[in-house]
Amino acid sequence: MILNNDLKRKKKKRTPQWYIGKIVAYGVLVITGILYLIPFLFALSTSFTSPANIYQDFQWIPKPIDLVNYSKFFSEHDIVRAFINTILYVSPPILVGVMASALAAYAFARINFKGKNIVFYCLLATIVIPGVITMVPSYVLFTNFYRWTGTPLPIIIPGMFGSAMTMFFLNQFFKTLPKELEEAAEIDGMSKIGIFFKIILPLSVPAFITQIILSFNGCYNDYLGPLLYLGSSPKLWTVQLVVASTQTALYSPYTLMMAAAITALLPTLILYIFCQKYFIEGIAMTGLK
Secondary structure (H helix, E strand, O other): OHHHHHHHHHHHHOOHHHHHHHHHHHHHHHHHHHHHHHHHHHHHHHHOOOHHHOOOOOOOOOOOOOOHHHHHHHHHOOHHHHHHHHHHHHHHHHHHHHHHHHHHHHHHHHOOOOOHHHHHHHHHHHHHOOHHHHHHHHHHHHHHHOOOOOOOHHHHOHHHHOOHHHHHHHHHHHOOOOHHHHHHHHHOOOOHHHHHHHHHHHHOHHHHHHHHHHHHHHHHOOOHHHHHHHOOOHHHOOHHHHHHOOOOOOOOOHHHHHHHHHHHHHHHHHHHHHHHHHHHHHHHHHHOO
């Protein structure tokens, strides 16, 4: 009986205005999706087009489909080494950095201490500082003081301290979790660190996966950092530097550049496909607070 009443109420709410709103919303989403998809499809099509046919009329499905660009890219560039380098560089900032941000987020969400709000908002204020402002001081610090030039340390070490954005996201997520579980654990004598690892962490898997994906995307696509510190050491190059090296000052092989871009896109695409359920769940649950 209760279910029938709920269904009747839902049906009553579905007025013509409701349907119009849904149609408009889905229409906007479809158009936006197409606008985002067109550049990708253009790059994908161009990557399978032979250099000799690039200046002819564009075809979404090239005829014939040619793999020469991918063959040339893999034969002329050490992309496998670049992938390995990139994974080695991004893993510590992602794993250690997200955990450091999570510990800080939990402290701000659940522990009361003097000056908590002041410290929290000071950390949030760093989000609005453009990276360009700190780029030169960081470069001088890493090259002249630490002598890290020609090593991946300037790319790895700073990220291991976490980020304010990740901390803020996880802080909002932790606030949605019920306090009763923590209170029961405290009665049983569990410490704050034990509560975090045994209760909070298992409940926060969607939020953590969301931040891992976002952190991976940011670290993986970083071009300026590797260019500044690793540009003179080709054996240490990341994927983005290898992709950029397909273009020279005198020649822009568009088909080869598109093949390189599609190849570089694959890890991010695969990661999102396998983790999209947790990614969407993490975003949605954080937005409920």
